[in-house]
Amino acid sequence: MPREVNVWTSGWKATGTKVLCPRYTFKVRAEWRTNKSAARQAERVVTFPDDLIALAQAGGADREWLEEELKELLLKVARRLAKVDDE
Amino acid sequence: MTTLVYVGPTSAGLADGTSWANRYGTLNAAEDRPIIPDTIVYVGPGVYRETLTCDVSGTAGNTIQYIGDYDGSHTDGVGGVVRITGSDDDKSATRNSCITANTKHYRTFTGFQCDAVASAALINGASCTDWTIQDCIFIDTATSTGYSTLCSGTGQARWLVQRCLFLTTHGNAQTIYFYHSADVDNTGHVVSNCIVVGGAYGIASWNVGGITVRNCLFAGRCGVAVGVGAALNTGQTMTVNNCVIAGCYTGLVATTTAEFVEDYNNIYGCQLARSNVNVGAHSTAYPALLDTRWFFEMVNGGRMVTPFDLSAWSQLINLAGTSPPATDMRGTGIIGAQREWGALEYDPTLLIESAAGGGMLMANKKGNKQA
Numbered sequence: 448m449p450r451e452v453n454v455w456t457s458g459w460k461a462t463g464t465k466v467l468c469p470r471y472t473f474k475v476r477a478e479w480r481t482n483k484s485a486a487r488q489a490e491r492v493v494t495f496p497d498d499l500i501a502l503a504q505a506g507g508a509d510r511e512w513l514e515e516e517l518k519e520l521l522l523k524v525a526r527r528l529a530k531v532d533d534e
Numbered sequence: 535m536t537t538l539v540y541v542g543p544t545s546a547g548l549a550d551g552t553s554w555a556n557r558y559g560t561l562n563a564a565e566d567r568p569i570i571p572d573t574i575v576y577v578g579p580g581v582y583r584e585t586l587t588c589d590v591s592g593t594a595g596n597t598i599q600y601i602g603d604y605d606g607s608h609t610d611g612v613g614g615v616v617r618i619t620g621s622d623d624d625k626s627a628t629r630n631s632c633i634t635a636n637t638k639h640y641r642t643f644t645g646f647q648c649d650a651v652a653s654a655a656l657i658n659g660a661s662c663t664d665w666t667i668q669d670c671i672f673i674d675t676a677t678s679t680g681y682s683t684l685c686s687g688t689g690q691a692r693w694l695v696q697r698c699l700f701l702t703t704h705g706n707a708q709t710i711y712f713y714h715s716a717d718v719d720n721t722g723h724v725v726s727n728c729i730v731v732g733g734a735y736g737i738a739s740w741n742v743g744g745i746t747v748r749n750c751l752f753a754g755r756c757g758v759a760v761g762v763g764a765a766l767n768t769g770q771t772m773t774v775n776n777c778v779i780a781g782c783y784t785g786l787v788a789t790t791t792a793e794f795v796e797d798y799n800n801i802y803g804c805q806l807a808r809s810n811v812n813v814g815a816h817s818t819a820y821p822a823l824l825d826t827r828w829f830f831e832m833v834n835g836g837r838m839v840t841p842f843d844l845s846a847w848s849q850l851i852n853l854a855g856t857s858p859p860a861t862d863m864r865g866t867g868i869i870g871a872q873r874e875w876g877a878l879e880y881d882p883t884l885l886i887e888s889a890a891g892g893g894m895l896m897a898n899k900k901g902n903k904q905a
Contacts, residue, residue: 450802450819451801451802451807451819452805452806452807453806453807453808453809453811453813454806454808454809454810455791455809455810456809456810482626482627482628482652482653483626483627483628483652484625484626515763522806522809
């Protein structure tokens, strides 16, 4: 395993190209408690990639959050493609 | 001449704050007298279930200081933890902050435990300048949208956070957060001699430039130890020196290499050491190898409090479990009605070393058994 991994990213840009990708869907049920201990629950069906696109189009904090999470995922993808962790 | 004001968990005497015998019973009572520049507020050991709202600014050379009197030398003569909490029952969080302010300057907070807020931040200052937060512990941030210390607003400048411990921060929360919706330059914020355990970010900047981080320890799965989340203006930087970063997901993060200067740091055991941060010429990647003697003393009959013991306020004490081991990690049998959950039985007689006298005092002398 690698001991010290550093990465640098640059050249982020929208390429304007759309591609087809498989669509997936699954059900999520969430239960939680508020800080004041009130019980909450929600259910919804999540669809990929539709719901990612919905968050991106929502803009604002939703888009910022999505960009941050996807950036982290894409860095993991780059790392795997580069076989960093195979060393 | 410096004005001295006294606060305790209950009021006494004339309740005008002029002496410990005539102390106020709440932090806000002291603030609302109203407090004036060049004042020291000595806060006695105990629990304060309120949000201190800062209404007044100090001035240069005439700060307003709140001091948690841990050793009791200015208040009750006994000493103990001075705790401000967002909780009313130590089971859930009710208030959003322990200390909050908007455009109040030259304020200093020393010696407090801040814990269990519902959202926002344990200490929350908007467009405040010349704040010092020192010798404090921030523990049990309850919410994913919360912060331990939040410094925000376009008018923010010159915060000094030093000698503080940030422990069991919510896994998705920021710990020390400098934020504004647009760029704020040359703030002169400094964070030094702090320990951060956990949290999504240890120290984070969002559009805030001119922050210096020195001699801090980040341990135990911070998502990012130090990061710049939103790009800084050209020429603005986050500077990190002399820090030890161990076992975090990511060590240092920037949006571009120009905005982050790191050198003389040790980063080890992180999934990602740096992202968009150039490697400092003198930085290293050694195992931190923290001192473990406390552990071996503990499992060999040692009697000292560890960072992992429950406090007297914990509602996890004496909860009924199922088939627990008869003794805890240090070999202690059941104390009280039930064997505590977790690895360590609550033991109010455990020892801690006194800083004032150099001897070993029982925990009930120095904070772990107080009401």
